Each structure stands twice: as C-alpha cells, then as structure tokens.
Amino acid sequence: MAVLELDGLIKDYGDVRAIHGVDLTIDNGEFCVFVGPSGCGKSTLLRMIAGLEEISGGELRIDGVRVNEQRASERGLAMVFQTYALYPHMTVRQNLAFGLENIRTPKPEIVRRVEAAATMLQIGPYLDRRPKQLSGGQRQRVAIGRAVVREPRVFLFDEPLSNLDAELRVTMRGEIAGLHRRLGNTMIYVTHDQVEAMTMADKIVVLRDGRIEQAGTPLELYNQPANSFVAGFIGSPRMNFVDVTVREAEAGGVVVSDAAGNDYRAAVAPDGLEPGDAAELGIRPDHLIVGDAAGHAVTVQSVEQLGGESYLYCETGAGTPLTVHLAGQTGIRRGETTHVVFRPDYTHLFRKSDGLGMKRLVVGEAV
Amino acid sequence: MFAPVTTAISYLYRAAFELFERPMLAVQKMTGAQKIAWVFLLPNLLIFGLFTFLPIFLNFFYATSGSDRILLSERPYVGLENFSSLLACENYLDPNSCQRDIFWRAVHNTSWFVVLQVGFMILFSLVTALVLNRNIPLRGFFRSVFFYPVLLSPVVVALIWKWVLQRYGVLNAGLETQGLPIVNWLVEADWAFFWIVFVSIWAHMGFYTLILLAGLQAIPADVYEAAEMDGASKWRVFSKITMPLLMPTMVVVLVLSLIRAVQAFDEIFVLTGGGPGSATLLLLQFIYETGFAFRPQLYGLAAAASLLMAAVLMVLTLLQLRAARGRGEG
Numbered sequence: 001m002a003v004l005e006l007d008g009l010i011k012d013y014g015d016v017r018a019i020h021g022v023d024l025t026i027d028n029g030e031f032c033v034f035v036g037p038s039g040c041g042k043s044t045l046l047r048m049i050a051g052l053e054e055i056s057g058g059e060l061r062i063d064g065v066r067v068n069e070q071r072a073s074e075r076g077l078a079m080v081f082q083t084y085a086l087y088p089h090m091t092v093r094q095n096l097a098f099g100l101e102n103i104r105t106p107k108p109e110i111v112r113r114v115e116a117a118a119t120m121l122q123i124g125p126y127l128d129r130r131p132k133q134l135s136g137g138q139r140q141r142v143a144i145g146r147a148v149v150r151e152p153r154v155f156l157f158d159e160p161l162s163n164l165d166a167e168l169r170v171t172m173r174g175e176i177a178g179l180h181r182r183l184g185n186t187m188i189y190v191t192h193d194q195v196e197a198m199t200m201a202d203k204i205v206v207l208r209d210g211r212i213e214q215a216g217t218p219l220e221l222y223n224q225p226a227n228s229f230v231a232g233f234i235g236s237p238r239m240n241f242v243d244v245t246v247r248e249a250e251a252g253g254v255v256v257s258d259a260a261g262n263d264y265r266a267a268v269a270p271d272g273l274e275p276g277d278a279a280e281l282g283i284r285p286d287h288l289i290v291g292d293a294a295g296h297a298v299t300v301q302s303v304e305q306l307g308g309e310s311y312l313y314c315e316t317g318a319g320t321p322l323t324v325h326l327a328g329q330t331g332i333r334r335g336e337t338t339h340v341v342f343r344p345d346y347t348h349l350f351r352k353s354d355g356l357g358m359k360r361l362v363v364g365e366a367v
Numbered sequence: 368m369f370a371p372v373t374t375a376i377s378y379l380y381r382a383a384f385e386l387f388e389r390p391m392l393a394v395q396k397m398t399g400a401q402k403i404a405w406v407f408l409l410p411n412l413l414i415f416g417l418f419t420f421l422p423i424f425l426n427f428f429y430a431t432s433g434s435d436r437i438l439l440s441e442r443p444y445v446g447l448e449n450f451s452s453l454l455a456c457e458n459y460l461d462p463n464s465c466q467r468d469i470f471w472r473a474v475h476n477t478s479w480f481v482v483l484q485v486g487f488m489i490l491f492s493l494v495t496a497l498v499l500n501r502n503i504p505l506r507g508f509f510r511s512v513f514f515y516p517v518l519l520s521p522v523v524v525a526l527i528w529k530w531v532l533q534r535y536g537v538l539n540a541g542l543e544t545q546g547l548p549i550v551n552w553l554v555e556a557d558w559a560f561f562w563i564v565f566v567s568i569w570a571h572m573g574f575y576t577l578i579l580l581a582g583l584q585a586i587p588a589d590v591y592e593a594a595e596m597d598g599a600s601k602w603r604v605f606s607k608i609t610m611p612l613l614m615p616t617m618v619v620v621l622v623l624s625l626i627r628a629v630q631a632f633d634e635i636f637v638l639t640g641g642g643p644g645s646a647t648l649l650l651l652q653f654i655y656e657t658g659f660a661f662r663p664q665l666y667g668l669a670a671a672a673s674l675l676m677a678a679v680l681m682v683l684t685l686l687q688l689r690a691a692r693g694r695g696e697g
Contacts, residue, residue: 050596051595051596052592052595052596071595072595072596072598073595073596073597073598073599074598077596078596079592079593079596081589081592081593083587083589085587085589085590085592085593086590086593087590087593087594087607087608088590088612089611089612098594098597098599098607099596099597099598099599102597102598102599102600102603103598146593146597150597
C-alpha cells in the first residue's frame, strides 16, 4: 500500500538524456500502466522506480519519503521481469523463498507465504520443479509468485506478458487484473501493447522520448487525447488522420477542408486556431458512417471480414488512407466506391504545428 | 577487394568437385551410400592409428617386457614384474622404503603439486574472473594481461623465471638493493617447490580465468537484478546465485587443470630440471628419464609407470564426467 510521487525525475546516460523530468503521482492501490513505443523510456522509468537504475535528477517519494538513495531491496517493491528472471538452479519453492530468506524471515512464515502464493497462482503442483521444466505461462506465474510472497508495497511489472503467446496473454492479463483486485496493492505495469493498457489500467501514462505525453484514465485518453501522438497510439485500429486547413473557427465548432476541397465539421473548441491554420483531423474507424450519399466519396482498397465485424481500408479522393470499422458483415467489395460520413461529434482536431488536441465539445459514447 | 578471392575459391571448389566427382561416384557405387563414410574417415583413422592408437597399444607390450632393447622381438616377456617393482614398497608414504624410491618421490611431488597448483590456481582464476567481470576501468587491457602468459611457449616461461630466480637474478638483485637477505630460490628444496607451483599457476591461470569469465558472462544479468530486488546480500548473491550457476564451468576447469597438472613437465623441467636432488621431480619427468634420458634405458619400467599414470587420469576423468552429468540432469 503506497503512494508514489515522481517529481521531475531525470535519467542521463552520459550526455544523452533518456528521461526528461517526469512528474507523476500514482495513488494508493492504483493500477498504473506506462505505455509507449519502444525506446520511449517506459522501462527505464520503471527501473528507476525499482532502484535498478540510478536517478540522475528529481525526486522519487514513496509514501512521502524520498527513496532516491535507497537500495532496490529497501524500497519495499517487487518486480516481475519480462524474461521472468527466475533462478534457474533453484526449484520453484526455492525461487519463491529466496527473497524471504534474504531478510531472515522465520521458516514457518516462509512456508506459510510460499504455500499461500502457490495456491493463489495455481503453481502448487510444480513447487519442486526447476524453471526449465515449466511452460512459459507457469514460469510467469512463478515470477509473479516471487513478487507476491514478499508482500511488497508496490508491484512493478516490466512487459510481463510479451514472451507469451496471444491466447495465454489474454488469460494472464485477466489473472494479473484479478491479483490487483484481490491484493489491492499499487501496481505499475509497463507495456507497449495499448490493448493491455486499456484493459487493465486505472491510469494510463503515455510516454514518448522520455516525456509524458498524457496521463489519465483509459477512457479519458481515448475520448480526449491531449495530442495527435496519444490519439494515434491509443485505440485499435489506429485513428484515421486527414491533413486539413482551418476554414472557420467558431466557439461552437470548427470547419476544415482537405486538399481536395472537401469540408468537415469538428465539434471542438478552436483554442487559438485561426482560419488558414494547418491542422490534422482525426476520427476513429468506429466513428465513420458508410453508405450515406451525403458523405465523402472513397475508394475501397481492401476488405477484411471477421464475421462478427468488418474492416474497410479505403482511400479518399486526396489519397489519404481511411480505415473503417463496421459491426457485423458487409456487402461492400474491393474496388467499389462508397461514401463515408465523418460524425462531427466524434471528430478530433489537432494543431499541425505541435499536435495539440482541441477540446471536444461533446465527449463520450453516452451522447 | 574480396571479389577476386571469392572467385578464385569458387573456381578451385568447382575444379575439385569436377576432379573428384566421377571417382567418388564410382567408389560410392561399390560401397553403397552408408559405407562411403569409411572412405572419408580413412585418412584420419590412419594418422590417428599410426601415431596415437598404435603407441598406446605397444605400451602394453613394453610394460610387460624387460631389458634395455628397443625392438619388441628382442625383449623377454616378464609379466607384471615392472609393475611389482614400481609398487614394491613397505610404506607408501615413505619413498625411502620403496624399491623404486625415485618413482615414489615423483609420485609424492606430483600429488602435492596437483593439490597445490590446481587448488590455488582455481582460486586465483576465480577471483580474477570475478574482478574482470565487473565494470572496472581498462578491463580489456587487464583481460589480455592475464591471458598473455598462456601464449608463451613453456620453455620461454621457464627461462623468464629462471632469469628472475637464479642466484644473480632479478629478484635477488631487488632484495639486495633493499638490504634484505638473498635466497638461492631454485637451490633450496622448499623454495624450489614453491616456485614450480607458482610459475605453473602464473603460466596457466589466464586460460582458466578466460573459461570462468565466459561462464560468468553466461549468467543472465536479469537474474542478478532479480536478486537485487529480492534484497540478497553480496555474499548471498555470490554463494547462492553465482557459484551454483558457475558450477558446470567449474567442473570443466577442474577436469582440465587436474589432467594438465598430473602431466606437468615442460616448464618445470627447464626451470629446475627436477632438482635440487629430486625435490621438484614430477612423474612425467621420471618416465622420460627412466625410458629415454638415462642409461640403461628402462623402457619397461617407464611404460609401466606411464600406464599407472594413465589409470589415474582415467579415474579422474570418469569421476569428473560423472559429477558433470549429475549436475546436468539436476
């Protein structure tokens, strides 16, 4: 149980700055996910919190106490590694007990905690096996168990599911979420998979190049992305972007037009946008309506029919690719021309110069 | 610039292929696809047979025959007389009570040498490897420094140290300038034995350091990070993580260094010649002198001694292989 405060955290490797002053508060019991593309610094940030990387600047506080100088083991955290990092020469039981033996926990207490963790994670039958004799999913459970037995204040997960196959990943995702509900600990989870982030997080922190792009609940990020990077990163399939020029900028909405002269309305606050400014219009594949003759004409490049849903990959007259998500099956064929409507309430607008997202006037599916 | 070379190689390859294709196909027609393997193995088998297996085989005949004649046909069969002569001893711990007291002195010296040289060398190699595995400045430089003596010829090693240790050598010159008493390092028996162990460790530890270093680097870094998160002390990391994971490498190092220590000869032969007296005489030198250097040349005795030594090496190897296999299964 702990509150984590990151106050201007900086990481330098020689002359290269990997983390540029990150400010973040992770509340007690919160499931916080760091997400971002490879090399964005999410793992580095986690390892700085863990104590495996030295902090070059700023302050890290756990429950109000500065821990910059504390060793990893003194911070009361436990980490689950991407590669599991199990001790290969020890049995599962020894793997679980090792951390407790290090702090001279009484024998009966070790036995009790190991048994409890083994039961909770369903690894009881494997306690006397070596990691080599376990499957990937079982190893991951042992790695989690090793963290659980230590009863840490905060759990850290470094891409724990990336070495598992897709099916197992979904199962383990549910188990980790279940673990969080049961234990109620603060947890920080690093992933590059935005689906994991969306499904598990109380709070998502999107990182890019060692900076926080946006932090918030999954739906906040989905509904009101702070900038075009977050908009493109959160949501699957990716948001569609169209390069546009602002024509009218009123408090009640903005009208823009693309290179081919098509007009679009976006129900967003203009926030300093002036007519003539370059902007990027964004709309998620779910929010395009197909087949309305009032819409813009697009050519269908390819169709994916998944049975329960369908995807159309189209191109506008200006050559911009558009992905459309349809519920159910579709009769539209490759090569056909159809029309799509951009629903103004669901249309995002980003300033071209810095990607800043305009505030949407209507937010959420409830509308 | 590699293009002409590759062209030449591919040309040669094709020429060889065309040269051998027909005859090899003809041979294969005679032998069949399976047995043609023997044709390819034949050159190697001949060389190994002639220069390795045949001498081993002949050794048994020499060991069971007497006299100083070299031709087997002129040597009378004596059964196990050579062995019983070597093993005739009232007290194996006292070479003077043995019929072949020099042999037993060599056995004693070799035993001590093996224990001390292997024991300390592995200890030093391990410590060196642990230090070189850390992020110390000039790591590459120090790695090559420790490996360098391995590249030297054993004779060069011995000559360097002879130059250091002799009566008017570098070491004594240094001691003299400090006003310290000088020692005749290679003439005093205990010091001479100390120095053969020392020089032998110096000459060979780089090799074992390198193997242990490779073993250390094969231990994944994340295991150490996990141990750090688990709050393991430095000693517990070493004793519970590094050592167990280094064990398979350790076994390899132990086997190799034991075998080489039992066979030690060249540096020591040049450095002390086995002296003073027989203070640094090792088994292999005894065999060499008995069979070849001294007259009469007692081939039978030398062959018997070498078979005894081979038996010891065989036992050592089997024990270590078993230990290695036991670990591998665990």
